[in-house]
Amino acid sequence: MTAIKKFLELEAAAGIILIFATFAALMVANSGLSVYYEMLISIPAGIHIGDLAIDKPILLWVNDGLMAAFFFLVGLELKREILEGHLSQPQNVTLPIIGAIGGMVVPALIYLSFNYHDEINRIGWAIPAATDIAFALGILMLVGKQVPTALKVFLVTLAIIDDIGAIVIIALFYTEQLEMTPLLISAACLIVLTILNKRGVTDIPPYMFVGGILWVAVLKSGVHATLAGVLLAFYIPMRDKRDKDFSPVKHLEKSLHSTVAFFVLPLFAFANAGIDFRELTIDAISHPITLGIALGLLIGKPLGIFGICFLAVKTKLARLPAGVNWLHIFGVSLLCGIGFTMSLFIGSLAFETTGSNIIVDERLGILVASFISAIVGFSVLKLASKLYPVSDSAISATLDTSTIEQPKAGWTPSQAKRTRSNSKLITD
Numbered sequence: 001m002t003a004i005k006k007f008l009e010l011e012a013a014a015g016i017i018l019i020f021a022t023f024a025a026l027m028v029a030n031s032g033l034s035v036y037y038e039m040l041i042s043i044p045a046g047i048h049i050g051d052l053a054i055d056k057p058i059l060l061w062v063n064d065g066l067m068a069a070f071f072f073l074v075g076l077e078l079k080r081e082i083l084e085g086h087l088s089q090p091q092n093v094t095l096p097i098i099g100a101i102g103g104m105v106v107p108a109l110i111y112l113s114f115n116y117h118d119e120i121n122r123i124g125w126a127i128p129a130a131t132d133i134a135f136a137l138g139i140l141m142l143v144g145k146q147v148p149t150a151l152k153v154f155l156v157t158l159a160i161i162d163d164i165g166a167i168v169i170i171a172l173f174y175t176e177q178l179e180m181t182p183l184l185i186s187a188a189c190l191i192v193l194t195i196l197n198k199r200g201v202t203d204i205p206p207y208m209f210v211g212g213i214l215w216v217a218v219l220k221s222g223v224h225a226t227l228a229g230v231l232l233a234f235y236i237p238m239r240d241k242r243d244k245d246f247s248p249v250k251h252l253e254k255s256l257h258s259t260v261a262f263f264v265l266p267l268f269a270f271a272n273a274g275i276d277f278r279e280l281t282i283d284a285i286s287h288p289i290t291l292g293i294a295l296g297l298l299i300g301k302p303l304g305i306f307g308i309c310f311l312a313v314k315t316k317l318a319r320l321p322a323g324v325n326w327l328h329i330f331g332v333s334l335l336c337g338i339g340f341t342m343s344l345f346i347g348s349l350a351f352e353t354t355g356s357n358i359i360v361d362e363r364l365g366i367l368v369a370s371f372i373s374a375i376v377g378f379s380v381l382k383l384a385s386k387l388y389p390v391s392d393s394a395i396s397a398t399l400d401t402s403t404i405e406q407p408k409a410g411w412t413p414s415q416a417k418r419t420r421s422n423s424k425l426i427t428d
Contacts (some may be wrong), residue, residue, distance in 0.1 A: 014261035015138015018340070021266035022273045022367070029274030041271050054219065062271045063348055066264045068215055068229040073260045074163050075233025076253045081160055083238050093161070095318040096154055099305040100161035103336055104129040106304030107296035114292035121289050124350040124362060126169045128296025130342035132370070133159035134265055136335040139374050146385035150321035151328050158305070158336065166342055167230055174349040175223050182221035186228075189214040193235035202240045202248050207232065224349060265341055272344045275363050284364060293347075293365030297337040298372060305333035325388060331381035337373030339366050 046055035081087040107128035115121035211232040219225035312318040
C-alpha cells in the first residue's frame, strides 16, 4: 500500500495512468474482446423523472457527464490562477499567452489547409488546437529534477490558457440548435448561484445542487453540458469572509484532483481511444482529416508556440523565464503536441455535430501525433537537462524569498515600494 501511495503522489502519475488506460483500450479493441468493448461503451443508460428523460449510451455519459467534473476542475484552477495565481501577474503570463495563441492558430491553419474545400471535414479544425495538460505535464515530470521550475510554470500557464481557448471554441462552434426553455432555466440557475456567492455562502452542497440542475438544463439546451462545470466553478467563492485561511475553491480543487486525474480522465481515455487497427487502410492514413490532425499537432504546435515565442522575445514583447533557454521552450512546444484527451473530446463533438459518418476515424491522427510528440518532446527535454543541468540549489532558489531583489541604496521610494510589492506577490 505504501508503494501505491507513493506512486499516486508522483506528479507524473496521472500521465502514466493515462498511457496505461490508452494502451488497455487499444489492446482490447484489437483483440477478440473488441465486440464486448463496443457493447460496453454502447450500453444505454437513462434517468427518468416525470417528463424529464436523459437517455444516453455509457460513452456519452462519460463524455457529457464525467467530463463535466473535469471542466469543473479546470474552471476552479482558472479562477484560482486569475485571482491569486500566476495569471494575476502580467509579467508571468505574457509569453505563455502569446505561445498559446500561436499554438492554437497554426495547428488549425494546417488542418484547414488539408480540409478547407470539404464542408464536413472542415468542422474538425479545432481538434489539433488542444493540449492535454495532464499528459504533457506527466511527461515533463518524467524528465526528472533537472527541469527548471520556471519551465513547469510556463507549461502549466500555457496549457491553462489553451484550456480557456478550448472552452470558448466549444461554446461558440460546437453548440447544437438551441432550446429556449432549458436556456431560461440555465439563466435562473446562474441567478441563484450569483445570490449564493454575493451572500457569502461557502457551504458546498447548495452550489452542487444548483449545479446539478444547471448541468441538466445546459444538456437539454443544445450547449455542450461540460460548459456547466466551468460556469459553476466561477461562482464558487475564493475566500470565506469568516475564515480568511479557508478557500472553498482550493478545498474543492484539492478534493477533486485525484478523482479527475486517476478516474475520470483514464476512464475517458479508455472509452474513447479504442481504435481497431486491424481494419486500418492506406486511405485512412492518407485521409485529409488524419493528415490535418497529425501534422497540426506534430508540426503546427511546436511551430506556433516556439515560433511566436521566439519573435515575441526578440521584439522585446516578452522575456524568457529565469533559468529557461530556447531548447527548453522547444521541448515544451513539442510536448504541447500531445492533444490526446482534449483533442479526443473536441473530435467527438466536431463530427457528432455534423451528424455525418466520415470514412476515417479522427482518433487515428490524434493518437499517432500525441505519442510521437511525447517521445520527441521527452527526448529534447532530456537532452536539454544534460546540456544545461540545474543544480538543487538553483531549483530551490526559484522558491526562496531570499533571492527576491531587495531595495537598494539610492532607489526612489516608488522603486522600493514596487520591489516590496513584488516580493509579497511571490511569497503569499
